[in-house]
Amino acid sequence: MTNRLLTHLRHVDLAVPDYDKQLDFYAGVWGLTKVAEDSGISFLAAEGSPEQYIVRLRKAEEKRLDLISYGAANPADVDTLAEQLLAGGVQLISQPGKVDTPGGGYGFRFFDIDGRTIEVSADVEARRHRRIEEKESIPVRLSHVVLNSPNINATRAWYEQHLDFRLSDTMALPHMGEAMHFMRISNQHHSMAIASGPHTSLQHLSFEMRGIDEYMRGSGRVMRSGARKIWGPGRHMAGDNTFMYFLDPHGNTVEYTTELEKLDEDTWHPHIYDLTKPENADQWGTSNPMNEMVAKEMLNDVDRGVFVAPPV
Template identity: 80%
Template structure:
């Protein structure tokens, strides 16, 4: 491929009509050294996608791309609302959330440890961007979280210390997210409520493929 980074790839649609791109043999981008306490993201941690049919979307990613279920969030009143999916020993590189339409839920960026995670979260807050939720620490994945709205209204997260699993012995859990300690082990984040949840519905993805009627 005669584009920056080289390599090759292809695109296809998932069951919700999203465009999925697979790339291989792309040259790694050289970057400068990140100094201690500089507190900038070092990689993409995971993405979460909204789907109006949670189980159908989960089954599609398991069957066609080899994802495995790590854990599920549920509640007595809403049923299952999120599946954490892995493609390696990392607890999740993708999660699927129950939403009113197909859209992005949030994108999460990895920081190098608790100190840099807190410094980075504080820097974004001091810059005047709206903090939606956090700082705190989830049970599913055992990772820290602070959620913000970017200038375009998308939900983004700073995180660190996402759990690494022993895939040979791991069994998925179902966590009741109506319990405060499930959404935030520390008890430091503002309580989860409907207003916070709606911030992650985001706008309808208008670029999804819709099959013509048969």
């Protein structure tokens, strides 16, 4: 694929058994705004984002990742992508057509190499959003998503071949090889990262805050709520962004971040960072060490949605 057809990350959709508890967390403690709800499905927006919603929650018997949604510039690009994926042997879940969620639009769904449901859409009506004010400690937008894969190099190659993601940086361990690939679809250092793990699962969702002060104030609010903090505060080397990681009520890892690097795509060359050097995980040295306990939490549960499309 020579022409990049994806523009940005739109939203991530989660299914959970304890829907009310999950909704209370995201629409309360975490700082998102519920914009619509119907029969066990809720749509949550970030006040600083033009996206109609950045998280969808669905009540289900089993916890799973329902889908990850990306934007395209126009319906013609959606059609082009669908044709290219079909020609490349990718399994489509639906054909391009009307999107029946807040904001409407035109899109389709398909499975990635690991069986996750991916949605691409265009012509979604922009939500009326606003500037986040100083000391207002709520997310501005969805920053990125990180996925666990049992074969990160195959997953990386699939996203490069079919969706024109490009490699920004890699984290590695000398005795194990590549541990994480940071992938981009714009000058943002990464919209997605692929982490090595024993099974397919969601590693974490990251939400951008207005600045360092808002990031710390928001983190304090989440800590006071009783939610479990697993790693942070710190500043990563790859992406140069701040981090603070928590667990949501169903054990999904969620992150507050700021200042993710914007790079010059024409001149950028990927780095390989050695994870045995603590400064490559946290430049500041202020976080608790990345250890087996933190890594285990981020492996998450086996995703029950692999090659099973969500019902809505």
